[in-house]
Amino acid sequence: MLKNYKLMLIISTYFTVAAADCKLQISDFSFQNQQPFSSYAKGKWGYKANQFSLNSEQQQCATNPDWSRQRLLAAADYWIKQKLNYCxxxxxxxxxxxxxxxxxxxxxxxxxxxxxxxxxxxFNGQQIRWNYSGVGNETITNWQNNKMWYGFDCSDFTAWLYNFGLGIFFTPSIYLQAGLIAVDDGRSPNMQRSAGNFQNGMAPGKLLCRDGSLEQNESCTSGYFSTIDKNGLKTIQLTDKDYAHLNAGDLMYVGATQHDFNGLANGQNIVTHAYMWTGKKIGNGINQVPISIIAPHKPYEQDSCKPQAGQWVIIDSTYQGPDYRAFCSYYSKNIWGVRRVIR
Structure with a gap:
């Protein structure tokens, strides 16, 4: 009996220590920062990304989906704090x-x-990042002559977070990342043809169904998680009941035309933007995001996207670079689809 008790104590202690170690690893990017960021293969948009790896402890921790999701949010927070531009x-x-x-x-x-x-x-109305302090390295001069020329676009940032945070490498191309084969393909997940639907071999994870399940055999019995119906019209209204099916780290794609920022179906709903779900809301609670670090939106989104307590928070790179943003009408009315990588 005593031997069994000691054995149970040893096992319990092991798992407690392992859990504690994993908690420490969530925000530890020292191993990644020792690796080259670039592959030094030159593309049109500069050097392509190197594929990152995790250390041995992180590899073990990453077998837990909850840890992986927390790690992604930590990676996003790390890069948001670098105050990069949209590039x-x-x-x-x-x-x-x-x-x-x-x-x-x-x-x-x-x-x-x-x-x-x-x-x-x-600094309102001046060419400087929205949350620059104006002192030290955060002056107008340093922004315009230096920091302004470093950054990410939307789908490069989503790809970077998975790569840097978890060593999961996939295409930064927005339409390939969503699952399309052609950049001007006007279809969305609820408009699938009989075969070859959004499975281009380069898109990460699987498309999400409205009920929170993953597509099976390129189909969702509840329909896909999208505001665009089978006819290409934005008639589907998603609510908090639907958003409850989303997990932190889910990748979401905007379906809109270049001038379709009010959710109007006035043309093909091509994929124009990518962002990541946080599962958090604006507020001062333990698992919430303070309104003070929510970035403002572009001018054409300013009125409808003013951050307010209780709004869902997403992470993306747009306007002045990677940031926390309010999940307002521009995002909620134009959901092309959702891809789940961690499951």
Missing amino acids: HHHTPDFRTTDRQILKQQTTGDEFCANNLNLANNQ
Whole structure:
């Protein structure tokens, strides 16, 4: 009897220590920061990303889906705090070349956003990041001449988080990441054809059904998690009951035309944006995100997307770079589909 008790105590102690070690590993990126960020294979948008690996402890911890989701959120928080810009780059250490900077381009290869600050602070309306302090390295001069030229676009950021945080490597191309084969494919998951539906071999995970299950044989009995119906119209209204099926780390894709920012079905719903679900809401609770660190939105989203307590929080790179943002109408009305990687 005593031997059995001692054995149980040893096993219990082992798992307690293991759990404690995993907790410490959630926000530890020292091993990743020792690895090269870039593969040094040059693409149109700078150097392509290197595939990261986890240390032995992290590999064991990653077998737990809950740990992996917490790790993703920690990776996102780590990079949000770097205060990068929105750039057509694959990695955070690539600087837009002087040749491209001189072009003063507004889109295309190696582009970096030159948005004005929309925050209600002393720099409102000036070309500086919304949450810069104006002192030390966070001055207008340092932003315009240095930090402004580093950053991520939306789908490069979602791909980077999984790569840097978990060593899961997949395409940064937004339409391939969503599961499409052609960039101008106007279909959404509820508009699937009889075969070859959004399984391009490069998209991560599986598409999510509205009831929280994963698609089986390219089908969802409850319909796909999307606001776009089988006819390509945005008639599906999702609610908190639906959002309860989402997990932190789920990848979500916006289906809209270039001028379709009010959820109107006035053209093909091509995939235009990617972001990550946090499972958190704006607030001051233990598992909430303070409103003070929620980024403002682009000018055309400003009125409907003003952060408010109780709103869901998503993570994406747009406007002035990777940030926490309110899950407002621009996102909620234009859900093309959701992909679940951790399961």
